[in-house]
Amino acid sequence: MPEINQNGAVKFFLTLAFLTATTASLPSSPDRFLKSALTSLRSPYKPKKYEELSQPLPSDQLTPSCSHVLLRHSFANTINAPPFTTPYTPPSGCTSPPWSYVVLDLRATSSGDQYDRISGLWLGGVELLRTSTAEPNPTGIFWNVRKDVSRYSSLFMRSDLNVTMMLENIVNDVYTGIYHINVTLHFYESNHIASKPKISSRVGVDGSQRSDQAPADLIIPLCDEGNRGFWFMIESPAETHSKRIQIPSNTRRIVLELYVSFHGNDEFWYSNPPNSYITTNNLATGRGNGAFREVVVKIDGRYVGSEVPFPVIFTGGINPLFWEPVVAIGAFNLPSYDMDLTPFLGLLLDGKSHEFALGVNDGISYWLVDANLHLWLNHESSNVEAGSGRCDSPSRHMVRRAKFEEELDGSFRVEAEVHSEFDGWVKSSEGNLTTVVKSMFKVGNLVKFEQNGSYKRVEQSVKTKRVVEVTSESGEPVKRVVQQRAYPLTVITSTLGELSANDKDMYLLVTNVSHALEEMYSSGEALTELYNRQDSEGWMQVEDHNVLAGEATTRQSFSYVDEFSCYSRNIVAANGEITLNSSSDTCASSSSS
Ligand SMILES: *[C@@H]1O[C@H](CO)[C@@H](O)[C@H](O)[C@H]1NC(C)=O
Ligand SMILES: *[C@@H]1O[C@H](CO)[C@@H](O)[C@H](O)[C@H]1NC(C)=O
Ligand SMILES: *[C@@H]1O[C@H](CO)[C@@H](O)[C@H](O)[C@H]1NC(C)=O
Ligand SMILES: *[C@@H]1O[C@H](CO)[C@@H](O)[C@H](O)[C@H]1NC(C)=O
Ligand SMILES: *[C@@H]1O[C@H](CO)[C@@H](O)[C@H](O)[C@H]1NC(C)=O
Ligand SMILES: *[C@@H]1O[C@H](CO)[C@@H](O)[C@H](O)[C@H]1NC(C)=O
Numbered sequence: 172m173p174e175i176n177q178n179g180a181v182k183f184f185l186t187l188a189f190l191t192a193t194t195a196s197l198p199s200s201p202d203r204f205l206k207s208a209l210t211s212l213r214s215p216y217k218p219k220k221y222e223e224l225s226q227p228l229p230s231d232q233l234t235p236s237c238s239h240v241l242l243r244h245s246f247a248n249t250i251n252a253p254p255f256t257t258p259y260t261p262p263s264g265c266t267s268p269p270w271s272y273v274v275l276d277l278r279a280t281s282s283g284d285q286y287d288r289i290s291g292l293w294l295g296g297v298e299l300l301r302t303s304t305a306e307p308n309p310t311g312i313f314w315n316v317r318k319d320v321s322r323y324s325s326l327f328m329r330s331d332l333n334v335t336m337m338l339e340n341i342v343n344d345v346y347t348g349i350y351h352i353n354v355t356l357h358f359y360e361s362n363h364i365a366s367k368p369k370i371s372s373r374v375g376v377d378g379s380q381r382s383d384q385a386p387a388d389l390i391i392p393l394c395d396e397g398n399r400g401f402w403f404m405i406e407s408p409a410e411t412h413s414k415r416i417q418i419p420s421n422t423r424r425i426v427l428e429l430y431v432s433f434h435g436n437d438e439f440w441y442s443n444p445p446n447s448y449i450t451t452n453n454l455a456t457g458r459g460n461g462a463f464r465e466v467v468v469k470i471d472g473r474y475v476g477s478e479v480p481f482p483v484i485f486t487g488g489i490n491p492l493f494w495e496p497v498v499a500i501g502a503f504n505l506p507s508y509d510m511d512l513t514p515f516l517g518l519l520l521d522g523k524s525h526e527f528a529l530g531v532n533d534g535i536s537y538w539l540v541d542a543n544l545h546l547w548l549n550h551e552s553s554n555v556e557a558g559s560g561r562c563d564s565p566s567r568h569m570v571r572r573a574k575f576e577e578e579l580d581g582s583f584r585v586e587a588e589v590h591s592e593f594d595g596w597v598k599s600s601e602g603n604l605t606t607v608v609k610s611m612f613k614v615g616n617l618v619k620f621e622q623n624g625s626y627k628r629v630e631q632s633v634k635t636k637r638v639v640e641v642t643s644e645s646g647e648p649v650k651r652v653v654q655q656r657a658y659p660l661t662v663i664t665s666t667l668g669e670l671s672a673n674d675k676d677m678y679l680l681v682t683n684v685s686h687a688l689e690e691m692y693s694s695g696e697a698l699t700e701l702y703n704r705q706d707s708e709g710w711m712q713v714e715d716h717n718v719l720a721g722e723a724t725t726r727q728s729f730s731y732v733d734e735f736s737c738y739s740r741n742i743v744a745a746n747g748e749i750t751l752n753s754s755s756d757t758c759a760s761s762s763s764s
Contacts, residue, residue, distance in 0.1 A: 199620075199627045199666040199680070200458065201439040203487045204711070205286055206306050206495075206718050218280070218311035219747075221486075221496045223503040224703065226731035226738045227756075228319055230272040235357035237265040241275075246288075246338040246350040254337035254400050259294060261328050265358045269386070272359040273327060275299060275320045277352065282311035285348025287485040287502075288340050289432055289539065292354065293401045295332035296392035297543050298430045299323055301505040304338070305486045305498060307348040312496075316503045320356070322545065324386040327356065337400030387545035391416055393427070393527045394541040402430070403529060406536040408460070411469070413528035416544065418519040421555050423599040424547040424606075425516060429508040429529075431466050431480050435536045439489075440464045441482050442629040442662060444583050444618050445573055452579055452624075457535070461571060462616045462631070463585045465532040466540060468510060470518065471525050474564055476510040477532075477589065479612055479633050481658050481688055489662060490682040492723035493707040495747045500688050500703050511639050512544075513606040514595035517559030551600035558596050560605075565591035579624025585616040596644075603644040611636045625666045633658040652694045660686040667710075677714040683707065699733040722746055732758065 239262040244255045277292075277300065285307050292300040299320055305312055326332065334354075342349055393414050394401035403412035418425065433440055436457040446459040467477040483506075484499040494502065512519075519525055531538045549555045568588040575581045594607040612635040619628045634657045641650040667679040687704035709723030723746060730739040737758035743751035 199625050199664045200456075201442050201489045201629070201662055201664055201682075202716070203286070203438060203485070204491050204713065204716050204718050205284060205487060206308065206491045216310070218282070218313055219308070219496055221305040221312055221314040221498060223316070223498045223500070224727055224729045224740055224742065225317075225504065226701075226729075228272070228274060228317060230274055230319075230357070230359045233359055235274075236360040237262050237358050239265075239356045239358070241292075241294075241334050241354040241356055242336060243353045244336065244351075246340045246352065248342040249338060249340050251339070253398055254335045256333050256335045259330070259332045259334045261330055262356070262358055265360070270321065270324060270327075270358050270360060272319060272357075273321045273324055274357045274359070275316075275318045276355045276357060277302065277316040277318075278313070278355075279304065279315075279353075280311065280313040280351045281305070281307035281348045282309060283307055283347030283349070284309070285340070285346050285350075287487040288338055288350065289434060289485070290336065290338040291400050291402055291430070291539070291541075293335045293392070293394070293397075294323070294326050295329065296335075296394045296397060296401045297323060297326060297390050298392070298394070298401065298507075298541055301430045301432055301507070303432075303483075303485045303502050303505070304350055305494070305496075305502075306491055314503065318504055322384070322386050323390060325388055326390060327358075335397060335401065337402075385547075387426070388548040388550075389419065389546040391418075391544040391546065392541065393529065393544060400539075402539040402541045405529070405531050405534055405538040405540055408531065408533050408535070410534075411528045411530035412540070413469075413526045415524040416527050417522070417524040418516075418544075419546065419548060420520055420522055421549045421553045421599075422516060422520065422546045423549045423555055423597050423601065425512045425519070426545045427468060427476070427510045427512050428543045428545060429466060429468065429478055429510065429540070430505070430542065431478070431508070431538065431540045432483065432505055433464070433480070433534075433538050437464070437535050437538060438485070439662075440534075441616060441631045441660060442618055442627070444581075444620075445571070447573060448575070448581060448583065451575065460533045460535050461583065461585060462618050462629070463532075463569075463571075463587055463614060464534055465587075465589070466538075467530050467532055468542070469526075469528040469530070470512075470515060472528075473562070474591070475512055475515055475593070476591070476610060477565075477612075478508045478510070479614055479635065480508070481506050481633075481656075482631070482660055482686065484684070484686070489664065489684055490680070490707070490709055490711055490721070490723055491718060492709055492711055492721045492747070493682075493684060493725050495744070496749065497725055497727060497742055497744045500686065500705060506688075510610075511606065511608050511637075513597060514559060514562070514593040514608055516555075516557035516597050517595045520555060520557050549599040549601075556598040560594040560596070562593055563591075565589050565610075577623075580620050580622070582617060582619040585614065587614040588612070604649060605642050605644075607638075607640045607642075609636075609638040609640075622665075627662075627664045629660070629662040631658070631660040633660075650695070653692070655691045657689040658687065660684075677712065677719075679710060679712055681710045697734050700731070702728070702730045704728050
């Protein structure tokens with residue numbers, strides 16, 4: 172086992188520079204790795220804490236009025252098995268809703284060798300959390316995920332539901348890590364935070380509640396049967412999964428919340444070359460179809476919305492040494508995506524069931540996708556009328572350019588832009604309100620191979636904007652919500668060659684990743700901004716998919732500002748240890764005084 176120190180690393184590089192840059196497994200590409208025994212050298216004494224940076228929850232300083240265990244389970248060799256299921260009982264000793272906050276608290280431990288695993292948690296088929304695991308080491312690791320789940324409040328009083336968690340894991344002589352998971356719900360009552368400033372405006376990127384949005388009255392899942400988890404598994408572009416759903420006739424507002432993660436040949440979809448590159452070079456890889464993906468939602472075969480997901484990198488991804496002990500953005504709490512479908516109530520309120528379908532444009536094996544329909548009902552009367560206005564198909568602009576150079580080199584570009592605008596009116600006891608939903612996204616992607624395919628550079632920019640405007644019958648504005656997100660991403664993977672002639676599977680990979688999640692959310696005058704960026708660089712010695720040695724540094728800056736609070740955090744992790752960790756909750760001088 173090579174020593175992990177600066178001098179050792181430098182020496183390693185010099186030796187390698189004289190080797191020819193060829194490997195058996197070309198081209199160089201982001202992949203999924205196992206840290207193997209490497210990290211055991213680093214933390215021989217005590218279990219290490221892993222973390223995903225996030226803003227504090229408003230309830231963090233408060234004592235819950237009650238806490239309720241959802242599940243405790245150890246996920247060992249769960250591959251090909253049904254999910255873990257247990258009956259849900261509503262919390263006792265808590266007064267009834269509305270609760271100010273409900274927080275989901277997941278605690279996990281693991282030790283041994285194990286790949287990262289994807290997991291979903293559902294209550295009555297409604298997804299509450301999409302998460303993935305950190306790769307453990309022999310001395311053990313642990314982590315904690317806290318998520319505001321207040322928007323699911325209407326489910327928590329029901330006693331006819333099961334809690335379900337899917338986490339397929341493999342435990343054998345090689346992969347020894349078992350994931351031990353506890354999930355608890357904490358309920359906070361209104362009077363417990365009456366004395367606090369009302370800091371309930373949350374960034375919705377973690378699927379949490381907004382100040383302008385009381386929890387829905389009813390949530391209907393758009394999901395699978397549940398024998399293999401409630402998500403739909405999508406393995407080809409032609410595949411759509413659907414469910415017939417009847418919307419109650421007194422629905423006055425409907426928002427679809429989409430959950431999505433990507434795996435297998437599409438785990439790094441943003442780095443996939445077009446199929447022409449693969450066939451021209453006679454490559455064995457299944458990772459093709461180009462680098463554009465779009466999750467599409469349809470009702471009765473008609474497009475109602477789509478989303479280019481944030482490219483979450485799991486803890487084994489690209490270079491697993493980057494993600495210890497600070498994991499990639501979204502790895503423990505994958506973002507969900509809201510689409511306001513209120514303009515379509517004119518279509519949906521006819522007392523009949525309608526086909527809600529999910530698919531992935533250009534998607535290959537495999538995507539895990541489901542959705543929750545959040546419904547707000549008219550309580551005063553069961554009589555809601557609605558009509559749909561403009562429902563044109565979206566305008567699309569898409570350009571793909573392929574430039575082949577010598578041998579394995581080439582560059583491949585995708586530019587895409589999609590705009591849609593829908594409107595409809597709903598007459599309830601709130602009056603006759605017209606909702607206009609405008610959506611836009613713009614994607615630019617470059618995948619470039621150089622040095623006979625041993626150097627690969629991926630650059631992607633995704634920008635999305637959604638505007639929801641509600642006006643009264645007399646044309647008065649009632650509400651205006653704007654959400655803008657940007658996901659810049661750069662990934663470099665450079666293979667430096669075989670380490671010895673008789674060990675073709677061993678090579679050195681230099682990797683760089685920069686990515687960010689930026690969000691601006693405004694509702695009327697209230698503005699929330701989130702900025703979350705990670706820059707990672709390093710190298711690793713790899714044999715097959717095992718990391719034998721390496722060095723890595725990740726720098727992250729996180730900041731969150733809303734009407735009532737500011738929070739920022741800077742962290743640097745180098746070779747598995749935190750070397751800088753600063754945080755602040757004071758607002759910059761720009762704030763009014
Ligand atoms: C889960 O809860 C049990 C009982 O309180 C405790 O013994 C165990 O350590 C917990 N496990 C985790 C992963 O927090
Ligand atoms: C809950 O799970 C049990 C065991 O899998 C099953 O028999 C029961 O029908 C489920 N209940 C609901 C409401 O889905
Ligand atoms: C480029 O890579 C291919 C595939 O590994 C190999 O056959 C070819 O010899 C390489 N060319 C050079 C100039 O190294
Ligand atoms: C509601 O308002 C829209 C647009 O102003 C109008 O077209 C529609 O007829 C109204 N509906 C009812 C039931 O008054
Ligand atoms: C990775 O990033 C570092 C720092 O920005 C840079 O010096 C290095 O050249 C990059 N590596 C590659 C392979 O591009
Ligand atoms: C880093 O700082 C945060 C916030 O100040 C603190 O809660 C956390 O315990 C620190 N972590 C480490 C590993 O020092």
